[in-house]
Amino acid sequence: MLARPTLLSLMAIAAAPAMPQASDPLTRPIVTEHTAEWLAPRPPMRVFGSTYLVGFGGLNVALIDTGKGLILIDGALPQAAPAILANVRRLGFAPRDIKYILSTEPHFDHAGGIAALARDTGATVVAGPRGAEALRTGRLAADDPQRGYDSRFPAVPMVKVIRDGERLALGNTVITARATPGHTVGSMSWSWRACEGQRCKAIVFAASLNPVSTDDYRFSAPSHKAVVAAFARGQAAMRALPCDILITAHADQDGATERYLTKPGACRAYALSSQRKLAERINSEAR
Template sequence: MKTIALALWMMGTAGASQPAADDPLTRPMAVERAKEWLAPQPPERIFGKSWLVGFGGLSVALIDTVDGLVLIDGALPQAVPMILANVRAAGFDPKDIKYILSTEPHYDHGGGLAALARDTGATVIASARGAEGLRAGAMAADDPQLAYGGTWPAVERLRVMADGEVLAMGDTQITAHATPGHTMGSMSWSWKACEAGTCKTIVFASSLNPVSADGYRYLSAAGKPFVAGFEQSYRKMDAIPCDILISAHPDNAGAGRFNDKPGACRAYADRSRGLLAKRLDRERK
């Protein structure tokens, strides 16, 4: 049956991977890792009414709240037709998506948000700093990756949520968790998913990778707030209830599309701690 389901999914999404060339909101970005990031994956139910509808290298989640759907992240602009096809393949109508939650104002996670909002009528939700970047369709002036360049379609319909604020919808409550470091506007999201009398907390974590363009220094005056941001995020990931972890880039959280091992969020923070420590050591030399 799995083989048959996969074949049906491939048939149903074969045309979705080719966005309309004349659509400015889904026009393909020439990104070096686009093929890797957008490796096609069929929709996968995580637990309860929570799904993954993204790709091999970029996570996109879907939550059925009874009163509507919530999507998390939008991948690259050219990914939008496949995301919508995966939502349909999972048995849902994209027009039922009411909100799209953003993890960070970078093109690999926010590039598809404008088209997704247009095509579904949904409102995009982000942190205050994240919303600034999404409105501009560009990285912030203090972003460690600014010199990489790259702009993406700007998002017009936005709502801002603060750290700890809760989006209550249907039978689901989704909590916003500020997790700065990778960007100062990064936001992670958590909610409870239930099935057969058992409930688990799922965390969709923003990137915590301390990467930057060449020449950037985290130990400079401009970089020190980012180091403090990472440390704040580590403390949060150490303490947050976390039965299942989804990371914005799946390979940052372990093998597979999500991590349901005990201590997954702490391990996610520890990975970044180690990478940041090595980076700072190199800068001191």
């Protein structure tokens, strides 16, 4: 027979501290030596027309208002998802109006927040074929130069696959998928046109193109010829893009101190910088 709770026991229960809620597995922080720099707070800003930035000092996240819904590009780290949605609200938009989330590369610093963002907005996640494979597992691909870091992130079970050159249309905006492999074999950049009245500009949100890896990885190894060849394809694709405004996935990449670049030939310069860095890395491995 169960004893009835006494008045004193009820008072004790009421006075007891509330049990902490279980942490959200999709926003559990990933912390590295760069995290504070990557997630340095920045106010949301308009880039041009209906294109905005809702990310951070070291990681860009773009938002496009198409008139028929919103498109988000990249998701930063897992713990960044609430701040991204807060920035969307600060611009006067509703997160539930985000229809698509586009992924540049399946690394924790750019894709870590996508699972939480997709859950909280109901948006469809879009990536290239190889990027989609990694997003679904939450782990870097076996041929990724950074696989040695074994950097896992929340998996994204449902991903719409888009191929190089295919277009995604929503409202008044058409975004083209631009395969720019190298940094990862599945890296995808995104291009579209934005207008202010009669003045229009070509905007590129570029995946990383820098040759980063663990110290024991050798780009010069015969087994990694395919990776070096992928870099060449990605660099050539980036050089060829119409590019009035360049937004790089890392906000401070190649001198983009204002979070994006408007210099003539910015995409071409970005590709040449990648070529130079890769050549320097391969030369250093021969010493």
